[in-house]
Amino acid sequence: MPSQFSRKFSRPSAITTLMEDLNQGVRDPNSLMLGGGNPAQIPEVKSRLQNYLESAVADGALLEAVSNYDGPLGSDSFRDALAGLLSDYFGTGVTPQHIALTNGSQSAFFALANLFAGRRADGSLKKILLPMSPEYIGYSDLGVNDDLFISHPAKITLLPDREFKYQIDFDRFVLDDSIGMVLTSCPTNPTGNMLTDSELAELDSRCQQAGVPLLLDCAYGAPFPNILFEDTRLPFNDNIILCLSLSKLGLPGVRCGIVVAAPELISRMANLAGVISLAPGSLGPVITEPMVRSGEILRLSTEVIRPYYKEKSAIMMKALKQAIPDPRFRIHKSEGAIFLWLWFDGLSISSQQLYEKLKNRGLIVVAGHHFFPGISEQSDHINACIRVSYAQPNEVLQQAIKILSEEVNPLYEEQP
Known part of the structure; x- marks a missing residue:
């Protein structure tokens, strides 16, 4: 069987x-x-990425990186550079111990979904709440258990010029003991919707009050690649998990996802990574570390x-x-x-x-x-x-x- x-x-x-x-x-x-x-x-x-790749080849950094394993959290020097950049961006202390690299964001979502949701010892099922749907197609089958997600239809606001916008129906947003995590993409894949600052603040506040982690999938968003057409400022605290990526920057083939969260969770990610993959790939970090350290990635x-x-x-x-x-x-x-x-x-x-x-x-x-x-x-x-x-x-x-x-x-x- x-x-x-x-x-x-x-x-x-x-x-x-x-x-x-x-x-x-x-x-x-x-x-x-x-x-x-x-x-x-x-x-x-593409031109800038090619320059960084050629430099990494010329000075031996690329060969050195691919000739050795990194630790289960990924390149120490890249995580150090990223911690400095994120500390400046959020105006709060982000250390390398807040950062784990993964083999793409999808593998990070799988790990996080099953860390915070799934079958409990008493037989009940902890679920993941999506504040509104439609949402990213890749979330649907993340759980080892079926029926891991719960969501409600978004409110639809009709706009001029044959446009419309989805918004969270907070009247139906309930965080009880059955919810293990709240997850939303910012901006939303598939719709291009961006939660307003007030929606993000409300989500953050309710999740903190309930003691439920809030995962913000920023694969297309801030601080990079920043494919956002309206200014927004992401919240960040010990209850928030940020998932970033090098893919939409122009490097989907290097499969480098980034999890930014409280050090306790990052330690659990390290244990899981060691079992599943030993260590994440090193190609993305070695190409992009100089642009992270200089801040050019934001420019x-x-x-x-x-x-x-x-x-x-x-x-x-x-x-x-x-x-x-x-x-x-x-x-x-x-x-x-x-x-x-x-x-x-x-x-x-x-x-x-x-x-x-x-x-x-x-x-x-x-x-x-x-x-x-x-x-x-x-x-x-x-x-x-x-x-x-x-x-x-x-x-x-x-x-x-x-x-x-x-x-x-x-x-x-x-x-x-």
């Missing part, structure tokens, strides 16, 4: 399907890959990466609204990350059916129903949205919009 672990991870998962689509899109020159989370190829960022994020994505987002939103003029088509307000969240209200087919029609034409997107983990209440809205990336070159985006409009407009015309 297979173990519970074996049964759980022998089943297909949404995130695996997404990554398979991403691989197909990258390898197939005829695919229009708007489905995955690959960052854009920004020339100035690149704020002066190059953020305006690059902000401009692309605005161009694509305008083009989509022109290509699909029906008033029932809406786009979530773009406040960060590298995706647009499209709501096809009143369409005669589901987002999964639309995904399949688009895939048959070589356009890869992600059907929206995958992004509602922990939701027990079904609604038409869950099956009426798709996520698209705007990180691809403009000519790819133009072709994608053409195909999308050719599939959607006739359906709307059939339903006046």
Whole structure:
């Protein structure tokens, strides 16, 4: 008889399907890959990263790094440099003992989810509360136990110019003994939504009062790569866990996630890392340590990466609204990350059916129903949205919009 672990991870998962689509899109020159989370190829960022890589090769630092194991928390010198940068950013003391490196953020989420939630000795199940859905597709299958997540639909505010925004319904936000952790992405993947400062403060306050850790997934956010189109200031204290990443900076292949939290939790992460992977990879830290130490990582994020994505987002939103003029088509307000969240209200087919029609034409997107983990209440809205990336070159985006409009407009015309 297979173990519970074996049964759980022998089943297909949404995130695996997404990554398979991403691989197909990258390898197939005829695919229009708007489905995955690959960052854009920004020339100035690539040039600087190449310079750092060449320097690490020239002075022997790269060979030295890949010829030896780091400790289970990752490169000591990189963690020291990052602690200095984060101390300045938050205005509070962050030490290397507050930082653990992991083999990508996804592995960090898996570890943290199962440290704070799951089956307890008395047989009850500690769960993870997502303050609102939709949320990141990769959270859905993190738990060794099934049904690990609980969430509620976001409140929807309709905005001018066929836009809308999700907000937390705090009237339904309850922290009781069944909740082991609260988790949210900032900005939100898939929607590009950014929690307001007041929402973040309310989350932080309620979690502290309940003694429940608050995990902020900042893979797209502050302080780097800072793909945020409105200024915000993240809270940080001993009850908050921050997950950062080098991926959206332009280095997804080095698989370097970063956990910033109270030293007691980091010590537990070290024990877990030693068992699972011995040590995280050293390539990302050795390439980026000089830019972390000098602070250039923040300059690149704020002066190059953020305006690059902000401009692309605005161009694509305008083009989509022109290509699909029906008033029932809406786009979530773009406040960060590298995706647009499209709501096809009143369409005669589901987002999964639309995904399949688009895939048959070589356009890869992600059907929206995958992004509602922990939701027990079904609604038409869950099956009426798709996520698209705007990180691809403009000519790819133009072709994608053409195909999308050719599939959607006739359906709307059939339903006046």
